[in-house]
Amino acid sequence: MxxxxxxxxxxxxxxxxxxxxxxxxxxxxxKDPFPSSSLIPPDLPGLKKEEVKVEIEDDRVLQIxxxxxxxxxxxxxTWHRVERSSGKFxxxxxxxxxxxxxxxxxxxxxxxxxxxxxxxxxxKPDVKAIExxx
Numbered sequence: 529m530x531x532x533x534x535x536x537x538x539x540x541x542x543x544x545x546x547x548x549x550x551x552x553x554x555x556x557x558x559k560d561p562f563p564s565s566s567l568i569p570p571d572l573p574g575l576k577k578e579e580v581k582v583e584i585e586d587d588r589v590l591q592i593x594x595x596x597x598x599x600x601x602x603x604x605x606t607w608h609r610v611e612r613s614s615g616k617f618x619x620x621x622x623x624x625x626x627x628x629x630x631x632x633x634x635x636x637x638x639x640x641x642x643x644x645x646x647x648x649x650x651x652k653p654d655v656k657a658i659e660x661x662x
Contacts, residue, residue: 572636580636590620590632592620596614598613599611
């Protein structure tokens with residue numbers, strides 16, 4: 529991580545800020561944060577399982593989507609207030625080639641969606657020791 533001095537001084541002296549563009553590796557906001565994990569747990573508080581969709585596309589892409597609609601009502605004898613908010617969400621994950629696509633499972637409990645993606649066993653190559661003569 530690179531640190532560069534700020535151009536603006538505060539009361540305590542020179543401050544230091546993080547420069548996200550100085551690292552050698554390019555930052556990708558859509559990069560899978562769980563590249564080797566077989567468990568993907570998104571937190572979806574206040575949603576029911578009927579409001580969330582889990583789908584797998586043909587090219588090994590797992591898609592989690594849904595829509596959140598909330599309404600808060602507050603009233604008394606002199607006023608009446610209603611707040612409404614809504615929003616859609618969508619998250620996509622590229623599954624590894626050794627994922628068993630037909631055995632993917634999803635469960636939701638207390639607002640926590642857990643998607644389990646079983647993987648095929650990767651056969652380790654047989655290693656044979658060769659004796660060195662001489």
